[in-house]
Amino acid sequence: DQQVKQNSPSLSVQEGRISILNCDYTNSMFDYFLWYKKYPAEGPTFLISISSIKDKNEDGRFTVFLNKSAKHLSLHIVPSQPGDSAVYFCAASRYNEKLTFGTGTRLTIIP
Amino acid sequence: DTGVSQDPRHKITKRGQNVTFRCDPISEHNRLYWYRQTLGQGPEFLTYFQNEAQLEKSRLLSDRFSAERPKGSFSTLEIQRTEQGDSAMYLCASSTGQPGDSPLHFGNGTRLTVT
Numbered sequence: 001d002q003q004v005k006q007n008s009p010s011l012s013v014q015e016g017r018i019s020i021l022n023c024d025y026t027n028s029m030f031d032y033f034l035w036y037k038k039y040p041a042e043g044p045t046f047l048i049s050i051s052s053i054k055d056k057n058e059d060g061r062f063t064v065f066l067n068k069s070a071k072h073l074s075l076h077i078v079p080s081q082p083g084d085s086a087v088y089f090c091a092a093s094r095y096n097e098k099l100t101f102g103t104g105t106r107l108t109i110i111p
Numbered sequence: 112d113t114g115v116s117q118d119p120r121h122k123i124t125k126r127g128q129n130v131t132f133r134c135d136p137i138s139e140h141n142r143l144y145w146y147r148q149t150l151g152q153g154p155e156f157l158t159y160f161q162n163e164a165q166l167e168k169s170r171l172l173s174d175r176f177s178a179e180r181p182k183g184s185f186s187t188l189e190i191q192r193t194e195q196g197d198s199a200m201y202l203c204a205s206s207t208g209q210p211g212d213s214p215l216h217f218g219n220g221t222r223l224t225v226t
Contacts, residue, residue, distance in 0.1 A: 004153075034214055043115070043202055043217030044154065051211055089153050096210040098144065098167060101153030 003027045004092050006102035015111050019077040023090035023102055026071065030092040034099065035064060035075045038087045047088075048075070077107075085109045113137065115218035117203050123224045124193055131189045132221045136205030143186050144215060145178055146202040147171065154202055160186060161208060193225045 005024045013019045021035075031052040036044035050057040050064045050073070057064050063076045077084055087106050091099040116135040124130050136143045141162055146154035157176070158168045162183035172178075175193075180186040190197055200222050204215035 006153075032211070036217075041219070043204075043219045046214040046216060049212065049214055091153075096208065096213065098156045098159055099154075099215055100156065103151065103153050 001026070002103075003030075004090060004100050004102040006088075006090060006105050008105050009103075010106040010108070012108045012110055013080050015082060015109050016079045019075075019080045019084065019107055019109070021075040021077075021088050021090075021105050021107065023073050023075075024071060025073075025092050027092070027094065027100075028071065029094040030100075031095070032093045033064070033066060033073050034091045035062075036089045036091060036101075037084075038089065038104070044089060080109045082109050082111055115203055115205055115216055117201075117218035117221050119221055120219065121222045121224075123226065126195060126225055127192055129189065129191045130193060130223065131187055132201055132203075132223075133185060133187050134203030134218060135185045136203070137216055138184075140205035140207055140216070141183075142206045142208040142213075143180055144204040144206070145186070145188050146204065146217075148200045148202055148220070149198075157188075190223075193223075195225045198223055198225045 034049040035047045038044045048062045066073045087104045089104045091101045093099045118133045144159040145157040148154045160180040175191045178188045200220045202220045204217040206213045206215045
């Protein structure tokens with residue numbers, strides 16, 4: 001069963017605009033959520049995380065929002081830059097255990 | 112700052128052969144994880160260690176797979192009698208294991224091709 005879902009396989013955004021990537025989860029026991037970015041032929045790179053006690057976390061151009069009642073999180077990137085073009089994975093864990101990943105969203109920033 | 116290192120980067124083997132991969136985590140990290148990724152999918156959990164203790168193994172980890180972390184530092188993942196379905200990217204990650212804010216840091220993976 002897919003406990004972490006990214007329903008949009010791809011997204012295209014104009015450079016300078018906001019990119020919004022979405023993620024849904026089914027396991028209400030998850031208490032830690034992360035976003036990773038992956039370039040081809042490289043491992044995933046950690047971007048930003050959020051604990052279930054918060055609803056927002058910001059780091060520079062990246063903001064993650066968590067809506068626990070909807071079991072939904074989103075990653076906002078503003079302004080979007082060409083170097084942001086990559087595959088983005090959301091991930092979740094409970095009780096400091098393993099991460100469960102979504103299937104990824106390929107983000108393309110159009111110059 | 113030395114990141115997670117994996118060796119080899121690529122491995123091509125014939126079906127039925129055994130292969131072994133190595134992972135060197137970030138030195139101060141107690142936890143070490145193995146994941147597998149196939150095309151179009153996110154990383155799938157295989158197993159993880161806290162120091163030298165293997166704490167959890169996925170159902171994906173059949174009897175042909177074995178992982179070790181003998182001294183709580185580097186780890187090896189061995190696949191015996193490889194099958195074509197084993198072709199994938201094998202990712203290693205490490206973390207401090209501190210509750211609440213302990214992201215995994217990944218290596219660049221070992222790409223296995225079974226012919």
